[in-house]
Amino acid sequence: MSIPLLHFPYVVQEAIFKAMDYCEVFAMSLCSKRMKHCAIRAKRRVPKIWYCWEKDIRRISIQEKESLPEDCIRIDCKNTGQNLPQIDAALTKALYEQVKSLYQHKEPCALEVHMNAITEEVPIFKNVNMIDVFGESSQLKDLETFLSQYPKVDTLWIRPCVHGELSSSSEILKMGNVHLSNSRLFGPSLLSEFNGRTLDSFNSLITEAELNLFIRKWMKSESYHNLESAVMSLARECVLNTNLVIDQLETEAFDHTKQQQWYQIDHQSRNIVSLPIPFNEHECYDVVRELDKKRASILINIYEFRFLVWN
Template identity: 20%
Template sequence: MPINLLKLPSLVGAMVVTELDYQEIFLLTLCSRRSLSLVKKARITVPKLTFRLEKCDAYDSFVIGVKIAMYDWYYVTSVIHVPKLKLGGVANANPVLDDESDIESWYVEVPVYDEKTPDYDEEDPDYDEEDPGHVVASFRHRIKRTSEPMEVQKETQNHVNSIFHYSGPYKLYLSMECEGQLPNITNVKHIVIEDGTIDEQFLTKLLTTYPDPHTLESSIVGELPKDSPFFQIQNIAVHSRCGPDYFHNFAGRHLWLDSVTLTEQDVIMFLRKWITEDAYHNLETAIISVTHPLSINADVIRQAIEFEEYDPNEPEKRPENYVCAAPFDDFMTIEEFPLRKENVVEVRQVTDGKRAYLSIDDSRVEFLVHKY
């Protein structure tokens, strides 16, 4: 039997709202001013909001979700810009819907890995098609609008902020298949570029639109000047081929390079600058994979620096594992690095004795600064 939430006592109605999923909460706010007020009274909060600009049926789609953890993502809504609506518009007092809007709904098959795992969605940036798990049917909706996209994006962000009482930073997934202007949203601090590469010109535009991001994950083509603001970003993951200048010029905390063209001398220069404290003052992790078919000669590097080998008779001298705090949850699969291994050596800075752990094989360099 249907229950009219608005006829329940205010406190009871708010308690019922807290049991809804994020998509249901969003849709409830579109019903009327009273339902919007009820949702706001429930004081529902979220840890992190994500936005994603992607192609959907040849149109740009603006998808909003709640990120709980690495693989925990919940659908909230999506807005697609179309030149014309096929059906009559849906009039509503809420600013997210107007006479140039239409809502469509459908069911999708989404995987559920176990009873403790939230519903996944195929629009989730972390959705794994090769391992979908147990599939169930799930309700989805999206809003079609003919209004100016930049205005719509800002209205949607403001509305979602208000119903979830959110004022924190945002994570933006940006598909290079989308043309036109960058999304009109604010306080973007984590950017993931998908479906293509970017060049210096686009990178400059990106960092001008969203200044001072703390994390950028992308594929980049072409060289970057030494003074590029890119190298001042605290956390960088690059998936495309690049040269050694990417880590020579880096000034942040976490650096992950997937395909680097380098020599042993490049690695030696990098290590010596850290040991002498000439550079990399804030560095915490550097994971560098070399471009195939290049290889690294670990012996050449070890002969050029001072290091301490692992002593299996005194394992307590170093932690068992290094817990990585890099925020690359769409790029990084390793959260802990084992340290009590023969191929992991210890290096120290000459002035204060600060430690770091170095592991080198023929295709990869792992440099992990000890946490005090």
């Protein structure tokens, strides 16, 4: 005998749906219109939906706070042998609508896109505020074309190394938060023009003169008015001379009695856990912005350069 779920009182149906994983609720909603209505009525609310677009693979994941996203549905045409591009538009739209209605989702969602699919006709997902680009390498012009379709995006993650010259009208410069996993020379180039709040870049190739200029411009309010933090994790071959970075800058010793010694950056990523950053008097200096006396701490060592503006 089957267990007649629809014959249970509503409160029991609701508890059963809450006991299921997201992918199971999704599968249940495909059984019938009535079952979909039951799943909607169960009011499972989700903080973040991720749409993932990769060549031959489509995924929709759901991310709870402080946990990794959980796949709600995954279609892998390499394994199923389906010819996805032929049914792409209809399938994508149907999946998108099903998930959106199932979880009554009204919050901004996130988009994860692979560089191997970025030049394909990716459907425009509405209400996206975060994009995560991954893949081997990325041409800036392709990235710019893609990003121009998403003017509301505030947080951008770029995993591959970016190749190309940054212009003053670049879409990336409109972002509030940018994270570069493989920065190389692009990170320093972006830092020099950055208008946003946070910039994290890993594997960067930057010079002492570039960092010195960056600090100087901030102190003189010539740029970086919105900046909250800038992090350059250095490539192995990049060795900085601290004295040259702070050369001729008016710095103060870091005072742990005035500043907190740990700072937590919220990366808002689907798969990166933010660890608290330690500040201490041995590797840190403070600088003060002339105009408003705002203070920032600089941490420099052989691995990284961190610049944190205190509120």
